Amino acid sequence: MRAPGIVHHGTRRRRAVYRRAVWSGAEVLVTVGVVLLLLVVHQMWWTNRQARHNAERKVQALEREWGNPAPGSADPGTSTGPGTEESGEGKGEPGQTGAGGGGRSAGQSSSSASGRAGADSGRTRPRWSQAYAVLGIPRLSLRVPVAEGVSKPDVLNKGYVGHYKGTQQPGQAGNFALAGHRNTHGEPFRYLPRLRRGDTITVETKAAVYTYTVDRTLSRTSPRDGGVIRPVPRSTVRPSYGYSEPGYYITLTTCTPEYTSTYRMAVWGKLTAMRPR
Template sequence: MRAPGIVHHGTRRRRAAYRRAVWSAAEVLVTVGVVLLLLVVHQLWWTNREARHGAERKVQALEREWGTPAAGSPTPGAGGGSGAGGSGDGKTAAGGAGGSAGQPSSSGGNGGRIQPRWSQAYAVLSIPRLSLRVPVAEGVSKADVLNKGYVGHYKGTQQPGQAGNFALAGHRNTHGEPFRYLPRLRRGDTITVETRTAVYTYTVDRTLPQTSSRDGGVIRPVPRSTVRPSYGYSQPGYYITLTTCTPEYTSRYRMAVWGKLTAMRPR
């Protein structure tokens, strides 16, 4: 019979091993927590900081290249948004625009055709309601366009001022999130697109709050949702479409804001 109160070496070793295991597990959990925290900080703060600064520098570079900024342009500022849908590349139909305000023409009145290279920033999108001013680049690749804080032009859609649909995508969260506050747009708000040769003004007309990420109807020449057909248009026109992910911090669905071309003037 063992004497009471005596702890044998085997028991001590088991207790020590148990304490070491608990301590090691705690260290692993703390390390994992720190790594996850750093990843969150990188995604939600660092990528926004870097992308916004890069986008602002690109806007300034385009303005220097074009000359004096267009009168009435808003001051550069941060907008907000994650995840535009899809990835794309290549060139789109070329185009220009002409005509007086309210009577746009697709005859190439700007004296040249817009034919941007893949991932080239070639225009500036301004939305006063959102204090937003960002570059527009060709294609909607995340790595080459959207993650730089730019807004991307969908392959196969029209260029600014052309008859049809000038369709764009932008992140709603992280990487500059230019379209974070897209739901704040209301009918009658203005959207300006500046190129080397002209300034195009679109007026917000309709909003599709939520649709499938595969709803390609929203960027067709006559935009109309194939998932929710009551949203969209039935007649040809001069449209702009802004798309982003919804709800925030997900990429499950898309939302779209549509506008119509209401003015054009040379730079």
């Protein structure tokens, strides 16, 4: 008969150490997994909830500051202007500012009230990170504050849309260019690819309500493609996309594809109506 196996104390200790190491490793992996899950929840849910709440409160505060919201400001059917985009609306000399000229190009009345509203918009320079307008996109059921600058901590991460420094203001000749998050922090531009030619975009300020009509989309370009926000917007990476004549433009930019910042997309529109408050 064979003698029963003998397990030495050293072998027992090695097995115990191995079990403890495996158990400790498993605990570390579970802890790391929980932390990562919490980070994802914070980034994808909490930041959106918080930013949207802040943005909604800011929109309400601006409306209280201006008085009652302009009637039908989110409804493009109440705006006046040409019925088509091919009528040459929004064209003017590059040096011309003010929505009074923009309104006339769009077939609006050239009354002194309209001129004053455009002039006020052109002269006012918002403070850095100050929210001073409301962007409305009916197709996306979106109403979001517009603030000066595109700083992440001071503007975009608050759920706002940011105005590119050096581009024109609403209603001015040139390019009113904006940026917004595609994902997290309120993600106001998450569904920007859903916009189609002919959709309306409104920009409400203390002076007036400006209506732009979506005209063209650049689905993907380099983050360094500064041509998309020039006064006459045209991609420097894909030159077949953009414009060649001065006008009254709006540009919306965001990251693409979703959950990355590899590329940028741009949606362009033209000013088609202006209504003073």
